[in-house]
Amino acid sequence: MAVIEVRDLHKRYGDTVAVDDVSLTVEEGEIFGILGPNGAGKTTTVECIEGVRAADRGSISVLGLDPMRDRQELTRVLGAQLQEGQIPERLQVAEALELYSSFYPSPADWRSLMADLDLTSKARTRYGKLSGGQKQRLSIALALIGNPKVAILDELTTGLDPQARRDTWALIKRVRENGTTIVLVTHFMEEAERLCDRLALIDAGRVVTVDTPQGLIARVGGEKTSLEDAFIQLTRKGLS
Numbered sequence: 001m002a003v004i005e006v007r008d009l010h011k012r013y014g015d016t017v018a019v020d021d022v023s024l025t026v027e028e029g030e031i032f033g034i035l036g037p038n039g040a041g042k043t044t045t046v047e048c049i050e051g052v053r054a055a056d057r058g059s060i061s062v063l064g065l066d067p068m069r070d071r072q073e074l075t076r077v078l079g080a081q082l083q084e085g086q087i088p089e090r091l092q093v094a095e096a097l098e099l100y101s102s103f104y105p106s107p108a109d110w111r112s113l114m115a116d117l118d119l120t121s122k123a124r125t126r127y128g129k130l131s132g133g134q135k136q137r138l139s140i141a142l143a144l145i146g147n148p149k150v151a152i153l154d155e156l157t158t159g160l161d162p163q164a165r166r167d168t169w170a171l172i173k174r175v176r177e178n179g180t181t182i183v184l185v186t187h188f189m190e191e192a193e194r195l196c197d198r199l200a201l202i203d204a205g206r207v208v209t210v211d212t213p214q215g216l217i218a219r220v221g222g223e224k225t226s227l228e229d230a231f232i233q234l235t236r237k238g239l240s
Ligand SMILES: Nc1ncnc2c1ncn2[C@@H]1O[C@H](COP(=O)(O)OP(=O)(O)OP(=O)(O)O)[C@@H](O)[C@H]1O
Pocket: 013, 016, 017, 018, 036, 037, 038, 039, 040, 041, 042, 043, 044, 045
């Protein structure tokens, strides 16, 4: 069953066409990755799916909801990372988790999530005093706090150390096993390959292809081809 359906999504900022008729479908229970060079339109696409940005045209359905029209209903079932500036600097980690969990009808256990993201020792630390990686881990916890049916994670592990990155991958796998459909935007090929069932490769606002990581590699061929090789060859930089 399709959980997210995007049809002919188009978005421009002034003269810049950020998203140029993107269509994609995310199936229930999958981890769907979005890959693409800087400025390809990945964040704009997921922001339209989240309902935080209005598209110029095209249609989006998330669990049968229209992200702009049904925004309130969508926030109850969709988890997304908050950006810096959206979390009050003075709020302590435990306070933030407890507060945000109170917004949802059946939230995750915030203490377990705090432990899963290795933030227990920072429970009483204010958000403004956290390191970059700790802030990132808190934003992942807050995206998952409501036990969402769909979680959208933009640059999931950017800024995380190798151990934190692996712990986060394990957490995301567990969250998926519990029934959450996950969309993640990433620049890390290892993350895409290990975690994602399917990948959409986006370049210059268009979907180049959607395939499994292995399928993408096979398209480019060669015994020692890596996902990174496939990425470079299938995007503009490789074609020019
Ligand atoms: N608020 C904005 N105002 C004007 N132009 C924007 C805005 N946000 C994005 N853009 C432009 O739209 C294009 C797509 O940006 P977007 O952030 O969606 O790309 P991305 O694939 O997420 O990039 P990255 O990998 O660098 O994060 C870029 O050319 C960018 O400069």
